[in-house]
Amino acid sequence: MAILEVKNIEKSFGSLQxxxxxxxxxxxxxxxxxxxxxGSGKTTLLRCLNFLERPDKGSIIVNNQVIFDAMDPTTQRxxxxxxxxLHFGLVFQNFNLFPQYTVLKNVTLAAELLAxxxxxxxxxxxxxxxxxxxxxxxxxxxxxxxxxxxxxxHMISGGQQQRVAIARALALEPDILCFDEPTSALDPELTxxxxxxxxxxxxxxxxxxxxxxxxxxARDVADRIIFMDDGxxxxxxxxxxxxxxxxxxxxxxxxxxxxxxxxxxx
Amino acid sequence: MNQILVIINRLSESFLLNCKLFALTLLFSLPxxxxxxxxxxxxxxxxxxxxxxxxxxxxxxxxxLQLMIIFYGPGLLEMSFSWPGGDSGRFLAxxxxxxxxxxxxxxxxxxxxxxxxxxxxxEAGLVLGMTKSQIFFKVTLLxxxxxxxxxxxxxxxxxxxDTSLARIIANKExxxxxGEYSSRGLIWPLFATGIYFLIFVGVLTILLDWLEKKLSYxxx
Numbered sequence: 001m002a003i004l005e006v007k008n009i010e011k012s013f014g015s016l017q018x019x020x021x022x023x024x025x026x027x028x029x030x031x032x033x034x035x036x037x038x039g040s041g042k043t044t045l046l047r048c049l050n051f052l053e054r055p056d057k058g059s060i061i062v063n064n065q066v067i068f069d070a071m072d073p074t075t076q077r078x079x080x081x082x083x084x085x086l087h088f089g090l091v092f093q094n095f096n097l098f099p100q101y102t103v104l105k106n107v108t109l110a111a112e113l114l115a116x117x118x119x120x121x122x123x124x125x126x127x128x129x130x131x132x133x134x135x136x137x138x139x140x141x142x143x144x145x146x147x148x149x150x151x152x153x154h155m156i157s158g159g160q161q162q163r164v165a166i167a168r169a170l171a172l173e174p175d176i177l178c179f180d181e182p183t184s185a186l187d188p189e190l191t192x193x194x195x196x197x198x199x200x201x202x203x204x205x206x207x208x209x210x211x212x213x214x215x216x217x218a219r220d221v222a223d224r225i226i227f228m229d230d231g232x233x234x235x236x237x238x239x240x241x242x243x244x245x246x247x248x249x250x251x252x253x254x255x256x257x258x259x260x261x262x263x264x265x266x
Numbered sequence: 267m268n269q270i271l272v273i274i275n276r277l278s279e280s281f282l283l284n285c286k287l288f289a290l291t292l293l294f295s296l297p298x299x300x301x302x303x304x305x306x307x308x309x310x311x312x313x314x315x316x317x318x319x320x321x322x323x324x325x326x327x328x329x330x331l332q333l334m335i336i337f338y339g340p341g342l343l344e345m346s347f348s349w350p351g352g353d354s355g356r357f358l359a360x361x362x363x364x365x366x367x368x369x370x371x372x373x374x375x376x377x378x379x380x381x382x383x384x385x386x387x388x389e390a391g392l393v394l395g396m397t398k399s400q401i402f403f404k405v406t407l408l409x410x411x412x413x414x415x416x417x418x419x420x421x422x423x424x425x426x427x428d429t430s431l432a433r434i435i436a437n438k439e440x441x442x443x444x445g446e447y448s449s450r451g452l453i454w455p456l457f458a459t460g461i462y463f464l465i466f467v468g469v470l471t472i473l474l475d476w477l478e479k480k481l482s483y484x485x486x
Contacts, residue, residue, distance in 0.1 A: 097390075114395055
């Protein structure tokens with residue numbers, strides 16, 4: 001059953017149309033890799049899902065509930081947008097960790113702030129905070145950073161920072177976890193550790209949308225590939241199909257260009 | 267010998283006025299500056315332009331002139347408002363002028379600091395379900411403070427010395443007091459005032475360094 005349905009999303013910045021007729025759905029436990037060249041609209045798509053951009057047209061449905069409809073202003077109230085964002089988690093290209101907090105606090109901060117809105121927070125303060133902290137610790141051990149709880153972001157490597165960012169996004173238990181080129185800002189030797197964490201998540205059937213330039217990784221990990229070009233979804237399907245037998249000429253071009261680039265690089 | 271002690275005593279007493287003016291100005295202008303900074307960043311254009319015009323006028327005219335306008339203005343314009351009589355009125359007018367003047371300078375430092383924080387920090391907060399005010403107070407503020415500490419420190423040090431401008435509306439601060447001696451031919455008290463300012467600024471410098479060190483545990 002589809003946990004997410006994206007219907008006819010369109011988005012322009014001024015006269016530049018960035019997304020056109022974006023239509024896809026995502027099942028619970030499924031992971032999608034979105035590939036395509038820079039400027040094809042991949043990141044904007046993720047930003048629309050996370051309410052960092054407002055689509056001009058279309059609707060977004062999560063768990064059969066319309067959480068955004070461009071035609072219906074009642075779905076766009078600022079007060080509700082904040083809660084709706086929590087359906088999604090987003091891991092940024094540049095991590096965006098909070099520099100003044102320890103690794104553990106980075107992971108627990110948002111959960112602590114949200115807990116304050118619970119009616120029983122005052123009475124059960126200690127127990128609730130303890131629970132959040134335990135959960136933070138277990139997430140950090142899941143990404144292999146149990147020994148860095150008290151470090152500050154500038155003290156750890158980029159790969160470690162990104163793993164903290166993943167733990168931070170998981171802390172709020174989003175229905176759908178989005179990755180915006182999670183390894184693009186990393187030195188090549190650090191991408192492996194981050195990809196490994198994402199691979200693990202996929203094995204545990206975390207519902208994910210991964211925007212990436214790592215083709216081998218996309219092929220291995222994703223259940224489905226979406227190829228975007230010039231703001232449209234050109235082709236989508238299982239990795240085997242898209243990578244070995246693409247239907248569209250544009251996909252073929254992109255993949256061969258990628259292969260060439262890779263060949264040259266090596 | 268006895269006369270020297272008397273003069274030092276009187277200088278010290280008058281320097282207390284400088285200190286009081288300094289403390290009150292900081293107390294009110296630091297938060298007021300933040301309000302002005304938000305006004306100057308407002309998305310509501312008329313407010314933004316109004317605030318930026320006020321900042322332009324306040325930063326664009328001498329503090330000495332502002333002191334006179336604020337103190338003499340109400341009387342000259344025959345406004346119903348007037349300052350209390352005597353020393354307390356003069357001091358109050360000076361405080362108001364200093365607070366407005368310094369708040370405008372601080373507001374520009376704040377604005378620069380806030381706008382220099384990467385947008386990603388704000389977006390990370392949004393995506394994690396934080397409210398705008400949570401993002402400001404829990405995420406942005408400390409990073410802003412760390413960044414603006416050096417320029418704010420500069421202003422604070424300037425303020426110490428600017429307090430002596432309050433004499434223009436007859437506040438009996440230390441330079442005015444020393445001036446009374448020099449007009450009678452005794453020049454050393456005027457030079458001695460420099461020592462008061464130097465010591466005060468020395469203590470502030472140590473304090474600012476300490477604060478900067480306190481915030482050096484993270485990088486932003």
